[in-house]
Amino acid sequence: MHDLETRELRYFVAVAEELNVTRAAERLGIAQPPLSRAIRQLEQRLEVQLIDRVPSGIRLTSAGEVLLREARAALQAVGAAALRTRRAGVEAETGDRVLTLATKAGSSHELLQAILDANEAAGQTRIEVLLCEIGEQATLLREGAADVAIMHRPFDDLAGFETADLLTEPQVAIVPSSHPLAARSEVTREEVANVPGLPIARWPRLDGSYPEGDGPEVRSQTQLAQLVALGRTLLVIPRSSRAWQWPEHTAVPVVDAPHSTTLLAWPHGHGSADVDRLVATAERVAGLAVALG
Amino acid sequence: MHDLETRELRYFVAVAEELNVTRAAERLGIAQPPLSRAIRQLEQRLEVQLIDRVPSGIRLTSAGEVLLREARAALQAVGAAALRTRRAGVEAETGDRVLTLATKAGSSHELLQAILDANEAAGQTRIEVLLCEIGEQATLLREGAADVAIMHRPFDDLAGFETADLLTEPQVAIVPSSHPLAARSEVTREEVANVPGLPIARWPRLDGSYPEGDGPEVRSQTQLAQLVALGRTLLVIPRSSRAWQWPEHTAVPVVDAPHSTTLLAWPHGHGSADVDRLVATAERVAGLAVALG
DNA sequence: GCACGCCGATACTCCACGGGTATCGACCCG
DNA sequence: CGGGTCGATACCCGTGGAGTATCGGCGTGC
Numbered sequence: 206m207h208d209l210e211t212r213e214l215r216y217f218v219a220v221a222e223e224l225n226v227t228r229a230a231e232r233l234g235i236a237q238p239p240l241s242r243a244i245r246q247l248e249q250r251l252e253v254q255l256i257d258r259v260p261s262g263i264r265l266t267s268a269g270e271v272l273l274r275e276a277r278a279a280l281q282a283v284g285a286a287a288l289r290t291r292r293a294g295v296e297a298e299t300g301d302r303v304l305t306l307a308t309k310a311g312s313s314h315e316l317l318q319a320i321l322d323a324n325e326a327a328g329q330t331r332i333e334v335l336l337c338e339i340g341e342q343a344t345l346l347r348e349g350a351a352d353v354a355i356m357h358r359p360f361d362d363l364a365g366f367e368t369a370d371l372l373t374e375p376q377v378a379i380v381p382s383s384h385p386l387a388a389r390s391e392v393t394r395e396e397v398a399n400v401p402g403l404p405i406a407r408w409p410r411l412d413g414s415y416p417e418g419d420g421p422e423v424r425s426q427t428q429l430a431q432l433v434a435l436g437r438t439l440l441v442i443p444r445s446s447r448a449w450q451w452p453e454h455t456a457v458p459v460v461d462a463p464h465s466t467t468l469l470a471w472p473h474g475h476g477s478a479d480v481d482r483l484v485a486t487a488e489r490v491a492g493l494a495v496a497l498g
Numbered sequence: 499m500h501d502l503e504t505r506e507l508r509y510f511v512a513v514a515e516e517l518n519v520t521r522a523a524e525r526l527g528i529a530q531p532p533l534s535r536a537i538r539q540l541e542q543r544l545e546v547q548l549i550d551r552v553p554s555g556i557r558l559t560s561a562g563e564v565l566l567r568e569a570r571a572a573l574q575a576v577g578a579a580a581l582r583t584r585r586a587g588v589e590a591e592t593g594d595r596v597l598t599l600a601t602k603a604g605s606s607h608e609l610l611q612a613i614l615d616a617n618e619a620a621g622q623t624r625i626e627v628l629l630c631e632i633g634e635q636a637t638l639l640r641e642g643a644a645d646v647a648i649m650h651r652p653f654d655d656l657a658g659f660e661t662a663d664l665l666t667e668p669q670v671a672i673v674p675s676s677h678p679l680a681a682r683s684e685v686t687r688e689e690v691a692n693v694p695g696l697p698i699a700r701w702p703r704l705d706g707s708y709p710e711g712d713g714p715e716v717r718s719q720t721q722l723a724q725l726v727a728l729g730r731t732l733l734v735i736p737r738s739s740r741a742w743q744w745p746e747h748t749a750v751p752v753v754d755a756p757h758s759t760t761l762l763a764w765p766h767g768h769g770s771a772d773v774d775r776l777v778a779t780a781e782r783v784a785g786l787a788v789a790l791g
Numbered sequence: 792g793c794a795c796g797c798c799g800a801t802a803c804t805c806c807a808c809g810g811g812t813a814t815c816g817a818c819c820c821g
Numbered sequence: 822c823g824g825g826t827c828g829a830t831a832c833c834c835g836t837g838g839a840g841t842a843t844c845g846g847c848g849t850g851c
Contacts, residue, residue: 208508209580211501226828239810241828251580253587260818262827268587275579278767282575286568287502287544294546294561364766365658473657474571519799532839534799553847555798815830
């Protein structure tokens with residue numbers, strides 16, 4: 206009895222996501238019969254029923270739900286293995302070590318700049334910056350596309366990562382400049398939670414669906430920025446974020462919001478001497494910023 | 499260009515661990531030539547040299563080191579996928595849900611008993627207890643053999659897990675009853691660190707090698723308990739641990755040692771309603787214990 | 792110094808299994 | 822009841838993974 210092969214996992218994930226063998230086969234670029242057979246073999250090998258064959262198609266069993274979740278994680282790990290190995294090979298060949306740092310576009314701009322400057326000044330490992338949308342850092346780290354990321358507590362999901370706190374700062378509400386709230390010198394969480402006509406925007410879940418609510422659906426920071434400018438929504442973010450500097454935006458301190466912590470995160474067990482050096486540099490720079498500010 | 503297959507990863511790990519293709523092939527139950535070829539193909543697919551072919555055998559390149567680490571993690575994830583899916587299937591068939599809880603044999607005995615009692619009294623998911631040696635819990639969780647574990651901060655490696663603190667307690671030194679220290683009512687860390695004739699025991703690293711030092715090499719708690727009884731070593735542990743109650747042992751409070759926290763840990767993203775309920779019960783019981791104690 | 796042993800690479804043969812086409816059977820419509 | 826949509830079955834084919842035999846390079850010992 207040998208292990209599962211990633212091919213089987215890929216096939217199952219496709220079927221489980223499409224809930225339709227024929228479409229899954231198309232997506233995989235193979236014919237439908239071999240895919241049906243592969244799923245059946247997988248079920249025999251695991252001695253578990255993974256899908257219910259109902260007249261109208263298929264449904265996942267509870268074991269199938271478990272495998273879908275586990276298979277996604279396992280495939281990510283396998284993909285990361287390939288990616289990180291390739292990168293290690295390129296680095297060994299060229300003697301050119303590079304750390305890829307993922308960060309939300311527009312957030313923590315000054316800090317990032319200071320870290321990059323200090324890193325270069327110290328002659329440490331070159332840093333490649335990978336700008337991404339909100340919530341993407343975790344995926345990039347898990348996939349191996351990034352070595353380390355700038356993230357924010359309590360906003361980002363830090364599960365599975367090692368972290369080093371850099372700095373803590375208050376939060377501000379970004380409101381349309383034309384709105385009465387923009388004239389206020391400060392607001393409370395209570396006040397911004399239920400402003401008539403300015404419902405909080407909704408971000409997609411991992412599966413792409415949106416939670417229930419009044420707010421507009423958004424998928425990128427720029428979308429959201431424009432919605433604020435249009436007077437349709439507001440949001441609360443750490444003060445240092447730079448993605449929200451349109452003339453139509455006004456930042457108002459939220460006095461009772463929990464402070465937000467900016468930190469470096471990297472996949473547990475995937476640190477390295479390079480990451481350690483970067484963390485040390487970043488901590489020094491962040492400490493300096495606090496001392497100055 | 500498709501993904502890596504787990505077969506390739508298994509083959510590479512075997513070769514990297516044996517550093518000898520012929521022995522690795524024996525271990526895998528295949529002949530040597532196909533294994534040589536598989537490794538070469540893997541190198542071509544990744545466009546990276548993984549091993550140096552030197553006259554006396556092979557050596558890992560730096561990319562090879564990376565792949566060894568990554569491949570082990572990926573294979574663990576794949577194995578866990580199979581294991582957890584099988585268990586989900588059995589549970590679905592029999593309608594009999596079971597949580598497997600891993601804990602160091604002998605540690606936190608009263609707390610564990612109280613948790614199990616409360617869990618049963620509440621009629622919650624049945625709990626299977628898996629007793630293991632020090633440091634094994636993390637592996638069991640990652641492999642999917644356990645759903646949740648009792649662990650201790652700052653002793654255990656909690657990276658990659660979600661945790662819920664249960665209780666915090668002082669530490670004691672376990673010394674041979676025949677030793678002068680056994681007569682003391684309390685000691686300091688400083689004092690126990692360098693007792694002539696009682697060097698701290700050394701535990702194996704993950705790769706099985708031992709760190710340098712004077713102390714005896716141990717691989718199980720019982721070995722260590724006997725070494726203490728024999729007057730060869732001492733150790734510092736949380737007070738509630740029960741593995742050290744031989745007549746030849748004496749516990750002496752260590753006044754300045756950091757307190758130890760007992761907690762529940764489970765792999766991030768692999769929680770469930772069952773785990774949530776267990777955590778709630780455990781927190782309630784632990785809170786009660788603190789209130790009473 | 793040469794023969795032997797160890798180790799990985801190469802050359803080839805073979806067949807098991809992954810994948811293709813054609814078709815069936817079950818069900819849901821109008 | 823016929824057409825459409827599914828997944829399952831039957832059967833064939835070719836790739837590629839695995840085997841055997843052998844080679845080449847290098848240490849090592851008498």
